[in-house]
Amino acid sequence: MRKEFREAIIEEVDDSRDLPEGSIDIRMEEEVGDVPHDRGDDDEDAILDDELLSGPDIDDFEETNSTIGQMVNRYDPMCDHNENMFSLGMRFESHEQFKNAVRKYAVINGFNIFWPRSQKKRMEAKCASGCGWRLYGSWVQAEKTFVIKRVGSLHSCNRSLTNRQATSTWLAREYMPKIRARLTYSATEMQTDARERFALILNKKKCYRAIWTALSHIRGPIGKQYDMLRSYLEELKRVSKNGTFMMEVNPATKVFERFYVGFDELKNGFLAGCRRVIGLDGCFLKTGLRGMLLCAIGRDGNNQMFPIAWAIVEVESEASWTWFLTRD
Known part of the structure; x- marks a missing residue:
């Protein structure tokens, strides 16, 4: 009696599966005695x-x-x-x-x-x-x-030009390297970069908040920076022996009020190579603690600004200007 035989095709089963891009393949040891099952x-x-x-x-x-x-x-x-x-x-x-x-x-x-x-x-x-x-x-x-x-299943919706997940905190973390490399990184630059990289339209106020958050992380809390002013004052006195450096604290509240910086080298440079004209001006400090910056500026031989002395005060007033101008 004629027997018919069919050829058996044995396919070798590959236990590995294609991992999606963005994952790391880590093999685990198989237990001894495991026998592969037919799939x-x-x-x-x-x-x-x-x-x-x-x-x-x-x-x-x-x-x-x-x-x-x-x-x-x-x-x-x-x-x-x-x-x-x-x-x-x-x-x-x-x-x-x-x-x-x-x-x-x-x-x-x-x-x-x-x-x-x-x-x-x-x-x-x-x-x-x-x-x-x-x-x-x-x-x-x-x-x-x-x-x-x-x-779940893959997305079937269209791409959106606005995204609620692009929060100011996320933007601060994403753009931290660029802001750290250049502290003057602007909100307009962030808007342009987000539009080119992510096809994302950002509100300018959100960009400002993101930059402020990143700068706060880079520089640290402003209050802790003021705690280091005494060390900074001593370092200035060490660098410029004949300079004038002074800090004032409210005796009652122990709160910082004024800080004066006058390098002796800048005063000598003004006397040696600048016009005998001194300009005085003040501007607001746009930090969390506010205050005013008072400056004394000269003009050098190239008609460029030459700083002579400056100070940080609580407010711009007659008393603060008098204190600034009567320093040595």
């Missing part, structure tokens, strides 16, 4: 992918995650935050890192999102335009990580 045909794989996209139940995440694959998908802050960066099981160091990653993703890709839940252990983001995009993550105490446990 079925292409239709079964498609069904499995659909189930992962819709997201498993939150309570069954640990059990489901163990069957997905032997990989841990960790968020990389240096990624380009493209539209497909988030995946089920992606790990974050904390809920703050998760929120910052979602916020940067939303701004770069031009999607408006909102946070139905924003807590330390549970966070959820949804599309503000009403499409099916959604992310849900929570803290896994056993791993000490924040994990994405549900991923």
Whole structure:
């Protein structure tokens, strides 16, 4: 009797899955004695992918995650935050890192999102335009990580030119390197850069707040800077032995009032090479503590301004001008 044999084609199953861009592939050691299971045909794989996209139940995440694959998908802050960066099981160091990653993703890709839940252990983001995009993550105490446990469908809405996630705090953090490199970075420059980089239209007041926040972080609190004035005064006296430097504090309230700076080298330079004309002027200080800046200015041989002395006072008045002009 003739026997018919069919040729068996054995396909080698690749346990690795393509990770989305913006994640780090970390292999986990397989347990000894594990035997790979048959995965079925292409239709079964498609069904499995659909189930992962819709997201498993939150309570069954640990059990489901163990069957997905032997990989841990960790968020990389240096990624380009493209539209497909988030995946089920992606790990974050904390809920703050998760929120910052979602916020940067939303701004770069031009999607408006909102946070139905924003807590330390549970966070959820949804599309503000009403499409099916959604992310849900929570803290896994056993791993000490924040994990994405549900991923919705891709965005189907149009790109937005305004974004509620581009807050002044986020802008301050994003533009901190540029502001640190040039402290005179302006709000107009920030508006132009955001329009070119993110196709984002920013309100000028928001840019001002972002720059002020960044400068406050770079310079530190103004109150602590005033605590260092006595050390600064002693350093000035050390550098210019014959200079005139003075600080006055209200004796009753112990609050700073005035500070005078007069380098001996500048006075000698004025006498040696400037016209015998002195200009006096004052201007407001636009800091959190306000005050006035009083200046004595001369003109050098190139008809340029030559500073002679200056002082910071509480207000511009006859008493403050008299105090300024009667210093040696």
